[in-house]
Amino acid sequence: MRSLLCVPASQPKMVEKALTLDCDQIILDLEDSVTPADKVAARAYLKDFLSKVESKKKISLRVNELSSTFAKADIDLICGFNPQPLSSVILPKIHSLEDVKSWAAKLPANMQLEVQIESAMGLINAPQIASHPQVISLAFGPADFMASAGMPSSNPGTPWAEAANALQWPLMQVVIAAHAHAKTAYDGPYFQITDDAGLSSSARTARALGVDGKWVIHPNQIALVNEAFTPSPAEIAHAKEIIDAFKASSGATNLDGLMIDEASKKVAERLLERVAQIHN
Numbered sequence: 001m002r003s004l005l006c007v008p009a010s011q012p013k014m015v016e017k018a019l020t021l022d023c024d025q026i027i028l029d030l031e032d033s034v035t036p037a038d039k040v041a042a043r044a045y046l047k048d049f050l051s052k053v054e055s056k057k058k059i060s061l062r063v064n065e066l067s068s069t070f071a072k073a074d075i076d077l078i079c080g081f082n083p084q085p086l087s088s089v090i091l092p093k094i095h096s097l098e099d100v101k102s103w104a105a106k107l108p109a110n111m112q113l114e115v116q117i118e119s120a121m122g123l124i125n126a127p128q129i130a131s132h133p134q135v136i137s138l139a140f141g142p143a144d145f146m147a148s149a150g151m152p153s154s155n156p157g158t159p160w161a162e163a164a165n166a167l168q169w170p171l172m173q174v175v176i177a178a179h180a181h182a183k184t185a186y187d188g189p190y191f192q193i194t195d196d197a198g199l200s201s202s203a204r205t206a207r208a209l210g211v212d213g214k215w216v217i218h219p220n221q222i223a224l225v226n227e228a229f230t231p232s233p234a235e236i237a238h239a240k241e242i243i244d245a246f247k248a249s250s251g252a253t254n255l256d257g258l259m260i261d262e263a264s265k266k267v268a269e270r271l272l273e274r275v276a277q278i279h280n
Contacts, residue, residue: 118144203228
């Protein structure tokens with residue numbers, strides 16, 4: 001996955017348009033982007049939409065947090081489908097492994113769970129959260145995390161200039177926790193939807209930290225995120241050169257001044273695996 005488009009479930013036209021866009025995953029949101037007054041109607045729409053939809057895209061549902069008054073209706077919606085049209089359920093504001101277990105006990109057996117790490121406590125417990133067998137990914141939630149950590153901001157999810165790189169450390173912790181358990185790691189959305197340069201920088205930094213993809217909140221963000229998370233032809237060619245050079249060596253060699261060894265080969269192979277996944 002490169003781009004994960006989060007769409008308010010209360011906006012049917014946006015949901016249906018998402019099916020035509022070049023995002024890799026559609027997240028139907030019943031949480032923050034839907035007002036309390038609109039949640040009942042949004043669920044009713046999703047019940048009809050999901051019972052009829054035909055798409056090769058991965059379609060997921062972000063529910064309301066378990067402690068809310070809206071969670072039971074979300075659970076009833078998900079459990080009411082047969083066959084199950086959802087690829088996964090997105091769990092917001094998860095703080096501990098016990099939170100995941102509570103959700104898993106209420107959802108259909110073996111439902112794939114994608115967890116948002118959005119708090120200081122969630123970050124501390126991220127390795128344990130990632131260890132749950134039904135969890136397939138962790139996603140960093142920058143805005144809620146900043147609130148939890150007491151980080152001041154003029155814009156949601158964006159630290160002050162004096163701490164411009166402050167979110168790289170918690171994002172890296174999410175990556176490490178996810179990858180340690182062979183799970184996928186996602187970065188959260190970039191909220192300045194007209195700032196293309198800022199979005200590209202954010203996405204490229206995330207990829208450099210080992211992130212596998214990024215949430216987007218506007219169709220115009222999809223192409224930039226896909227570009228940032230897609231290895232370039234030059235990267236692909238260089239990865240192949242590294243693998244070929246290693247195979248032709250006795251265990252270590254020199255490629256245009258670059259020392260190539262088993263670790264170098266693994267990095268190159270991982271990049272080519274990513275290319276294969278994108279094109280599948």
